[in-house]
Amino acid sequence: MSDLPRKAVTRTAKLAALPLGIAGRATWGLGKMIGGKSAEIVGRELQQRTAEQLFKVLGELKGGAMKFGQALSVFESALPEEVAGPYRAALTKLQEAAPPMPTATVHAVLEERLGDDWREYFLEFEEKPAAAASIGQVHRAVWHDGREVAVKVQYPGAGEALLSDLTQLSRFAKLLGPLIPGMDVKPLITELRDRISEELDYELESQAQQEHAREFAEDPDVFVPEVLHQSEKVLVTEWIDGIPLSEVIADGTEEQRDRAGQLLARFLFSGPARTGLLHADPHPGNFRLLPADEGDEDGAWKLGVLDFGTVDRLPGGLPSTIGHSLRMTLEGEAESVYELLCGEGFVKENIELDPDAVLDYLLPIIEPAQVDAFTFTRDWIRSQAARIADPRSPAHQLGKQLNLPPSYLLIHRVTLSTIGVLCQLGATVRLRDELEAWLPGFLAEDETTEELEEHEEPEEDEELETAEGDEAVTDEPAAKA
Template sequence: MFEKQIRHIQRYRDIVIAFSRYGFGFLAMELGLHDLLSLPKRMFMKSSKQNRTKTTGERVRLFMEELGPTFVKLGQFASTRSDILPSDIIIELEKLQDHVPPFPTRDVRNIIEDELGEPIDNAFSEFQESPLAAASIGQVHRAVLTSGEAVAIKIQRPNIKDKIRTDLEILKDIAILAEKRLEWAARYHVKDIIDEFAKSLLAELDYRNEGRNAERISKQFNGKKKIYVPKVYWGQTTEKVLTMEFVEGIKLHDKNELMNKGYNPSILAERVVKAMFHQIFIEGFFHGDPHPGNILALPEEKVVFVDFGLVGRVTSEMKGHLSMFVIALMRQNTDGMIKAINRMGMIPDDVDMQELRSDVELLREKYYDVPLSQVSLGESVNDLFSVAYRHHIRIPADLTLLGKTLLTIEGIVEKLDPELSIIKLAEPFGRELLKERFHPKNVADKAFKDLSEYGEMLSELPKNIQDLKSVIKKGKVRLEISMPKLDESLRKLDRISNRLSFSIVLLSFSIIMTGLIIGSALVSQSTPLWDIPVIELGFIVAILMFLWILFAIFRSGWF
């Protein structure tokens, strides 16, 4: 870790200065970064005047934007974690912009030729040097293959992977420090979150993964003519270059243009919702960033999905937990809802179950007897994650991404057709989910799996007992008992006992000194015993013992 810090010292300084500039210098100090970089403490207490009037959320967003691609991506990743961050910060992180100036055409050509192993003119009959879009990790150019197909080429920025790896190493180091020094960081397992983010971002840097994601989602809609995913051209695709079919459509955020071209926004909205629900609840593999810019409309209300860098997964187990929660909600079963939440996330050991139950009760009552047409999917998801946030319940990343995706879909629908009820469209998918959960084959499979696991446990029981017996014989059993505030009570007890000891020692010393003084006064001379000055020697010994006991008491640190 130290070698990394030395190697990345300038980048550490950039990050620390940004901490200070946006009013988070106290956090850098708590992490001990001022010692690491040998920087004066006073610089951590300053923030620019223009930032002092901004909200915490705004300052977090500006902090992320200043530090570049990795931190912008981290902010976007964090914006899905409403189970961890408060809503005001989430709202600001959702505003993070990933738009930067394009990099030079010469670099674009060099990267394409290095990756494809041939001159760009051999690979493409036409190549548009002006990019269609530029982002922090790559940019997109239009081109035409020698076979005549129009394509969109995404090219990765030069050296971006090295820069991101450096930032990720630093973020991991900071996360480790945070878990050691900050209670909230340890509670939320910040290191695990950073590891999760790093894994996701590094996967995004390999454009072949995006190509595979696109093909997988494309296969979900085989035979469905109204949903389309552009084709991937693997002959012109590598880790740093992605070549896909160029589709020119109207982005869904432009409702006026859609209507001017004769498109029906209501039909488009319904198709988008059904397509996303199919991905989520039927396939369990979905587009993780379906904002209006990533969905195009073609004639006859054909819907096209683009940009598959971020995807989410819903496992069969997660589907089961979701259906369990829905069933409990329908039955007004608070215990069942808590059980489902527990299975979906990680309820900490120290959670106040009474308060959690109270919050879940409020959630249940809020949606009791409310017509489906009046239920906001986004609001209900936010309510669930708010409960998780208040009680420090960690929700799996894919589930929080699912929540964010549902919110995004609802936002699209609100713009295209505010009267459309997403919940009603979700009903048939919900029924399929429940049918899948309680299908005799699935029930039998689950029962068989459970029996197999229990059988395996029983078969291993004698061996485990024998192992335990062996450990006990060797005296290696260690019992750990955790009692809240026990350490604090023991410290108080230590202080009391030390002060009592001090008082006793002081009293004893006083008695000894009094005796010596009186004895000396009565004799009015030294009192040699076998030529040894007893009183004087006793005086010296008493002082030494007194000082030694005092030293022992104060050294304990609990006086």
């Protein structure tokens, strides 16, 4: 591949070939059945060929097409097994790799951003990329101070490519719908478009990663590499080895799966509480299992977290409404849950629902929080997807009447994506422990504390100290981001 395909007409032609190819294979399949092959065998062959073409095109184009493929990949576990089987290998490949851009292009970007003497920054620089993603690729190198580093180089024209791809993909979103039965992919594409400018901005990514690296610097469970250098299209961070989560999903031991799942859930809920930021790209390629520090009592692994290009800014952590509604649902308080959902806009003003029916809709989804330890499986998430997707089911009819407020859209997607990864892992996780430790409002005393804080009037000196403290915080990366 000579370069990232940037011309809209070239990329559009490749993407437009996808639905045509799907239609062509359907005709091929009909011919095979007329020729005597069973529908089941033909169906498997058709899915295999479709998967191969879909992810070959998405991988080659990188940009928004590959970003869309990565976003879909975490929902793989919700697919029925007869559909998921042919897609699984292609999805895993997409999570970890894509065709590299030419060496000359990499050098041109480094010369433009670091100067003609860019090699002086490094003692060593590997020309072959260690990983390639949707908007950039990573090279392994040795920084001038001797530290091993990851050098992230953005593809030239990545912004234009992202917008072009997602515009084109949105035009035939309905054709892509069968990839995830019961899921409307158009809002997913719209949300990806809204996040493009942030993900292209390596300064924002640098600030978000630095904030996490500072907060988790001494953490026994989570490791975030430090940022050593940032310019417009180049980001240099500490290198981390470890086992990619995609490999743990494919071949990990039960201990590794359970530990990875527990730490993934811990990071999902503790990150916003500790940094005011939600890591919003939880596909397996962004996580590593690392050997834990010597002397740790809580298992032999810690979680390495990569890629902070997409974050949701939550200064107060996750909204306490989530914790309150989850706790009240578990306690069977149908009326209170319904009132809270109405107040937050999950139920529109012109719609009236039965509170008990809403409770019945929610309870199976939150089953992992009802027990001390829950084993996430593909069968469980498939049953949830089937329950909501079946047009004949009460859950489907009720779900169509619920609304997702814009402020919850990214939180919702990240949570669902993380659950998808937990199901791919088949991990047994003590989710309730993480909710009690990190989710505001989940414990009843959280609500009491909030009420007390609302009624307390600070002394004049305390108000001054608070104002001065707020002013000081604006110098922190998270605030500037």
